[in-house]
Amino acid sequence: MLPTFKDSIFILLRKLNTNPTKTQNLLRHLQTIPTTGAAINTHQKSSKSSKDDYFAAIHHISNIVRRDFYMERTLNKMRISIDSELVYRVLRACSNSGTEALRFFNWARTHHPTYEPTTVELEELVRTLARAKKYESMWKIIEQMKGNHSLSVSSDTLCFIIEEYGKNGRVDQAVEVFNRAQKVFGCSQTVELYNSLLFSLCESKLFHGAYALVRRMIRKGVVPDKRTYGILVNTWCATGKMREAQLFLEEMSRKGFNPPVRGRDLLVEGLINAGYIESAKELVKKMVKQGLVPEVSTFNSLVQVISKSGEVEFCINLYSQVCKLGLSPDINTYKILLPVASKLGTIDEAFRLLQNSIEDGHKPFPSLYAPIIKGMCRNGQFDDAVCFFSEMKAKGHPPNRPVYTMLITMFGRGGRFVDAANFLVEMTEMGLTPISRCFDFVTDGLKNCGKHDLAKRIEELEVSVRGV
DSSP states (O other): OOHHHHHHTTTTTOTTOOOOHHHHHHHHHHHTOOHHHHHHHHHHTTHHHHHHHHHHHHHHHHHHHOOTTTTHHHHHTTOOOOOOOHHHHHHHHHHTHHHHHHHHHHHHHHOOOOOOOOOHHHHHHHHHHHTTOHEEEEEOOOOHHHHHOOOOOHHHHHHHHHHHHTTTTHHHHHHHHHHHHHHOOOOOOOHHHHHHHHHHHHHOOOOHHHHHHHHHHHTOOOOOEEEEEEHHHHHHHHTOHHHHHHHHHHHHHHHTOOOSSOOOHHHHHHHHTTTHHHHHHHHHHHHHHHOOOHHHHHHHHHHHHHHTTHHHHHHHHHHHHHHHTOOOOHHHHHHHHHHHHHHHHHHHHHHHHHHHHHHHHEEEEEHHHHHHHHHHHOOOOOOHHHHHHHHHEEEEEEEOHHHHHHHHHHHHHHOOOHHHHHHHHHHHHHHHHOOOHHHHHHHHHHTTOHHHHHHHHHEEEEEHHOOO
């Protein structure tokens, strides 16, 4: 819930002992806030600044919690209205500071009797303490909240605790939490809990225990999901045991438990996650030769990793091959391929990809068509870039600030400062505020090419927009 106007005013966080004049003026203002229709209109106009003040206050409190040695003393000197939302936001901002987050939570409970903790803050604090390996404090606060406020953690938080234990080699504690889930916390042993314990066992390379857990899942009637298979396959691939991963998938298939995706896709993803990119490429090429189409998520993962290594042509060729076999690309496929094709300079291929995305029903948005415009500018095709940009404004989503910034920069580098100035004016007409660098860049460029009158107008525009 967002704060009210009064809430955001008083939470400007000025220390009483250092700013008494401002505090008195602030209190006087709060006492004289009108309640007429005009005041309501004023409140609506200032809602944006009120939100900014509120989140600035959250940031300020979070800094105190993380860095102030005498945190409680500093917080006591400030006029803070404590509620569940504020506590949650501060705890989330301090997610890497376990001890400090616990001190803030205890301060909020003890110094503000009207504050009643909820499960949301408790779970955020528990996750922070588990991440910081403060296990004793974590269980202590769970017991306190359960006894004093009848609060308990959800199965998602228990999964997080189990996996954190596994990451730090505390498998015995992870098993203990799993076994206590239903009796102590009232959480049934779902596939998510099984997966978390399976993850912990695999993190410690306890494959026999992992096998036993999967067999127990089947006996209990819990159906394995994609993550169940993925955890085991990823672990085997990471240790170079491809054969074991294949045998496991075949065994589960014989028992009637086929994974939600094909076994080879799981193997490809496992190799990618383990860093064996060449092996993943070879496996996908073998699948394509056999006429098998990979899952779109598997294809996207592979292409994203390979494109980062610079093998763009391989990605484009693989895309053409799998599309012929019947792959249906999603929007993420185009978000990966379009930028790399444009960066390579294959503008025709980028246009074909964009046309394919439109035919698939995707309306072009800035991150899709901006790389094409940038590639055209690199090739010196400025007039074509202007025409294409005009077409995208009509057929696609409206351009955003980064797109205009890119246009101004690219046209300026190409010596087209008049066009850059036009983009700057168009940007402001759309209600987008250019960054200072754009104004300076365009103004200096216009002056250098003798366009002093236009440069003066751009300077006047900057004054009117920025108020400087």
